[in-house]
Amino acid sequence: MTREPLSAKPGGMLPTGPDRVSNSEGIQARLIAIYNRLYNYFGPRHWWPADTSFEVIVGAILTQNVAWKNVEQAIANLKAAGLLDPEAMYRATTAELEPHIRPAGYFRTKAKKLKAFVEHLWKRYNGSLTAMFSRPLAELRPEILAIYGIGPETADAILCYAGNYPIMVMDAYTRRVFSRLGFFDEKITYQGMQEFFMANLPQDQYLYNEYHALIDGLANQLCRKNRPDCSKCPLGDICPRLGVNL
Structure with missing residues (x-):
């Protein structure tokens, strides 16, 4: 089942200096065309997989430097122990949390x-x-970034997937594909x-989500770091890597 294609809207200013990107006309239309191809190929990704907002937050922290399957085991352990709850985790000690999250690595x-x-x-x-996520994005993001162990990718995952804010998460997969x-x-x-995508896409939390x-699905399954499977890629015919431009 395909989704109604998104329509392009005027883009914004592009980064300059070390973060300069292509200034070709129609850049937003190209990004949306890629989105629609990926959506039609993979379908909705149902991400972030979680039962509660707090579970999303825990997963975002635990997934740092580890495969998601390991995070799933750690989350299952916390859930079985009754610790996948803000109050229960607040009252637990780090020593009590450690054995349950061992599968996620760097457990201490x-x-x-x-x-x-x-x-x-x-x-x-x-x-x-609820109170935390009632704060304006511009105020809450630097606040979350100030918490020990939370960098931009983790903060934005929390904001987008747990808080439903219109902010797009970036990662190594995004850098590789684009x-x-x-x-x-x-x-x-x-x-x-992040500035590039958010300046050139409609401000839409669902779209960023x-x-x-979809980018992560593509990079994980096909556009791999080594030995990418370009023959199956839904973007293969428009990738400069193969000598073709969109």
Whole structure:
């Protein structure tokens, strides 16, 4: 089943300097065309997979530097132990969290990160995610980034997938796919990528949510770092890597 194609709207200013990208006309239309191809190929990705907003947050922290299947096991362990709840995690010690999240790797450090988040949630919002997510995006993002162990990718995953804010998550997969497509250099910064996408796409939380998930699906399954399977790629015929431009 295909989704009604998105329509292009006027884009915004593009990054300059080290994060300079192609200034070709119709760049937003190209991005939307790629989105529609990926959506028609993969279908909706149903990302982030979780039962609650707090589970999304825990998953975003635990998935740092580890495969998602390992995170799923850690989350299942926390759920079975009754710890996949903001108050329960707040009252638990890091030592009590550690054995449950061991499958996610770096379990001692990640236990500290989880505790740092829930302690901030309790200190600032009396444990209420609803209160936290009522804050304006421009104020909440730097606040979350100030919490121990949370960088831009984790913060934006929390904001987009748990808080439903219109912000698009970037990662190494995004850099790989879109540098290969010729939109920007492979050394572009996280901020440069994010500014590029958000300046040239409609401000739509659903679109940012789904686009990131589709990019990750493509990079994980086909546009791999080594030995990419270009013959099956829904963008293969428009990829400069194969000598063709969109």
